[in-house]
Amino acid sequence: EILQQIQEFFTATRSLHQESTENEGLLLGKRVLITAGPTREAIDPVRYLSNHSSGKMGFALAAAAAREGAEVTLVAGPCQLSTPAGVRRIDVISANEMHEAVANALAQQDLFIGCAAVADFRPASIAEQKMKKQDGENEMHIALVKNPDILAWVAQQEGAPYCVGFAAETENVEAYARKKLERKGIQMIIANDVSNSDLGFNSDNNAVVAISADSEQHIATNTKAEIAKQLIALISSKL
Amino acid sequence: EILQQIQEFFTATRSLHQESTENEGLLLGKRVLITAGPTREAIDPVRYLSNHSSGKMGFALAAAAAREGAEVTLVAGPCQLSTPAGVRRIDVISANEMHEAVANALAQQDLFIGCAAVADFRPASIAEQKMKKQDGENEMHIALVKNPDILAWVAQQEGAPYCVGFAAETENVEAYARKKLERKGIQMIIANDVSNSDLGFNSDNNAVVAISADSEQHIATNTKAEIAKQLIALISSKL
Numbered sequence: 001e002i003l004q005q006i007q008e009f010f011t012a013t014r015s016l017h018q019e020s021t022e023n024e025g026l027l028l029g030k031r032v033l034i035t036a037g038p039t040r041e042a043i044d045p046v047r048y049l050s051n052h053s054s055g056k057m058g059f060a061l062a063a064a065a066a067r068e069g070a071e072v073t074l075v076a077g078p079c080q081l082s083t084p085a086g087v088r089r090i091d092v093i094s095a096n097e098m099h100e101a102v103a104n105a106l107a108q109q110d111l112f113i114g115c116a117a118v119a120d121f122r123p124a125s126i127a128e129q130k131m132k133k134q135d136g137e138n139e140m141h142i143a144l145v146k147n148p149d150i151l152a153w154v155a156q157q158e159g160a161p162y163c164v165g166f167a168a169e170t171e172n173v174e175a176y177a178r179k180k181l182e183r184k185g186i187q188m189i190i191a192n193d194v195s196n197s198d199l200g201f202n203s204d205n206n207a208v209v210a211i212s213a214d215s216e217q218h219i220a221t222n223t224k225a226e227i228a229k230q231l232i233a234l235i236s237s238k239l
Numbered sequence: 240e241i242l243q244q245i246q247e248f249f250t251a252t253r254s255l256h257q258e259s260t261e262n263e264g265l266l267l268g269k270r271v272l273i274t275a276g277p278t279r280e281a282i283d284p285v286r287y288l289s290n291h292s293s294g295k296m297g298f299a300l301a302a303a304a305a306r307e308g309a310e311v312t313l314v315a316g317p318c319q320l321s322t323p324a325g326v327r328r329i330d331v332i333s334a335n336e337m338h339e340a341v342a343n344a345l346a347q348q349d350l351f352i353g354c355a356a357v358a359d360f361r362p363a364s365i366a367e368q369k370m371k372k373q374d375g376e377n378e379m380h381i382a383l384v385k386n387p388d389i390l391a392w393v394a395q396q397e398g399a400p401y402c403v404g405f406a407a408e409t410e411n412v413e414a415y416a417r418k419k420l421e422r423k424g425i426q427m428i429i430a431n432d433v434s435n436s437d438l439g440f441n442s443d444n445n446a447v448v449a450i451s452a453d454s455e456q457h458i459a460t461n462t463k464a465e466i467a468k469q470l471i472a473l474i475s476s477k478l
Contacts, residue, residue: 043288045409046356046433051286080319117285121379140360140383146376170284194285 026236027070033109033161034062035102035116035150037077039095043142044127053117055079057166057206060228061113062087068232070111075101077116095119095147102150109161110239114151114186117168122147152184162239164188170195177211187238188212190231210234265475266309272348272400273301274341274355274389276316278334282381283366292356294318296405296445299467300352301326307471309350314340316355334358334386341389348400349478353390353425356407361386391423401478403427409434416450426477427451429470449473 036058041049055076062074063084072087075098083089090105092098095118106112121144155163163186167177170193177191192208207221210231219230275297280288294315301313302323311326314337322328329344331337334357345351360383394402402425406416409432416430431447446460449470458469 046292046407047288047290047358049282049286049288053285119286124378138385139363140385142381142383144379144381146378168285 023067023069025069026233027065027068027111027239030070030110030236030239031108032062032065032070032072032111032113033075033102033105034058034065034072034113035075035077035098035118036062037079037081038117039077039098039119039147040093041095041119041122041147042093042126043123049119049121049123049142050078051117051119053077053079053168055081055116056204056224057228058113058115059084060224061115061231063225064228064232065111067229068236073105073109075105075116077118095122095150099148099150099153102154106154106157106161111164111235112151112154112161113164113235114154115166116150117166118150119147121145149184151186155185162187162235164190164235167191168194174209174211174216177209181211181213188235212238262306262308264308265472266304266307266350266478269309269349269475269478270347271301271304271309271311271350271352272314272341272344273297273304273311273352274314274316274337274357275301276318276320277356278316278337278358278386279332280334280358280361280386281332281365282362288358288360288362288381288383289317290356290358292316292318292407294320294355295443295463296467297352297354298323299463300354300470302464303467303471304350306468307475312344312348314344314355316357334361334389338387338389338392341393345393345396345400350403350474351390351393351400352403352474353393354405355389356405357389358386360384388423390425394424401426401474403429403474406430407433413448413450413455416448420450420452427474451477 037055038051038053059081062072066072066084066086074087074089076089076091078093090101092101124143124145151165154160165184165186167180167189169176173191173193177189181189189211190208191211192206204223205221206224206227208219208227210217217234219227276294277290277292298320301311305311305323305325313326313328315328315330317332329340331340363382363384390404393399404423404425406419406428408415412430412432416428420428428450429447430450431445443462444460445463445466447458447466449456456473458466
């Protein structure tokens with residue numbers, strides 16, 4: 001048993017070594033801007049709208065890009081993850097704040113990866129005081145207005161970086177993703193099916209298909225760290 | 240400096256000892272049911288409505304009640320806190336799930352503390368697939384229906400336990416709290432002002448006023464652990 005442990009130790013050491021030498025500086029000298037996590041849209045001082053994005057995929061991409069030598073800025077919605085080594089992190093709450101942070105950081109970026117699950121809509125107004133339930137009131141409506149489309153906005157800027165988006169879908173995953181690629185005017189979309197609760201949101205694993213105008217590459221189920229590494233290799237080959 | 244460290248060590252040891260002997264078994268043989276945290280109300284498979292409750296106050300109350308000898312059941316909405324020693328924890332997501340868990344655990348409870356920030360409303364229907372943004376659609380409405388009022392429901396049951404509620408308000412704190420006490424038919428309400436961002440939601444500190452039909456007791460700013468200890472002492476004197 002001791003022998004086995006020693007063997008395992010050396011195997012682990014070797015794979016760690018392989019891991020570090022496998023990084024080939026694919027993004028050396030490149031500037032990469034990544035958004036990650038959910039956004040949280042205030043209804044009043046205590047209530048909000050949000051979504052189940054954990055931020056894990058975006059943080060894994062930031063880590064993978066940094067390991068390949070990129071100068072990485074990560075704009076993160078509210079999520080409980082530690083900042084990957086060597087990554088500059090900017091924390092935001094709402095889609096509007098994320099938009100502003102991205103706009104401020106966009107100059108001279110070579111690559112933008114919009115991995116955040118930005119809320120499509122936000123409450124039309126934020127109540128300054130906690131909204132009170134009225135007696136006998138059994139229904140309520142929340143009026144919502146559209147949030148800025150950060151990814152499409154980035155893609156439309158002059159001298160825009162190579163733009164990669166994500167499409168988390170529960171049905172017709174590839175068809176919806178391809179439409180999103182065209183509608184947003186971006187160069188690549190990473191689609192994943194979040195209807196499988198073992199993958200995607202909050203899971204440590206994922207399985208994706210990377211779609212560009214002229215290619216479609218499936219990446220089989222793996223850890224988000226490994227998927228991120230493969231995606232960064234794929235994307236860096238396009239820059 | 241070394242002397243000071245030794246002194247601090249013994250002071251810390253002494254206060255720890257004081258802490259443990261201060262617990263007087265005030266709730267020995269009592270059964271206590273506590274709800275804590277927010278609830279999360281699904282809009283579709285990825286989006287939800289929630290609120291900023293961290294669960295810290297409810298978890299502190301569960302810990303304090305257990306230290307006073309109670310048999311504690313804690314029904315917790317989604318929050319990232321570890322279960323206090325000796326407490327039986329039931330995790331739930333939505334208000335409906337919380338209501339069901341409370342109903343199942345209610346028999347023979349001596350005390351019910353509704354500390355959870357239960358969403359007043361939930362989406363009228365949960366979309367089975369992720370809702371799609373339509374082109375050109377700039378506004379949206381979410382129709383909401385009232386959630387069960389768990390606290391009022393418990394208070395109305397035959398042989399109901401002593402019922403304590405919480406009122407997190409941003410204005411007219413005591414007036415709103417007293418109205419809530421009467422409307423819900425409960426025995427005590429703990430009011431706190433969440434407009435001060437240093438206290439209440441997500442903070443480790445709180446300051447509250449405990450209101451019953453014939454008394455009003457202010458508990459000054461302190462850690463939630465200490466506030467919980469004082470509240471449990473106050474409540475146990477009423478049982």
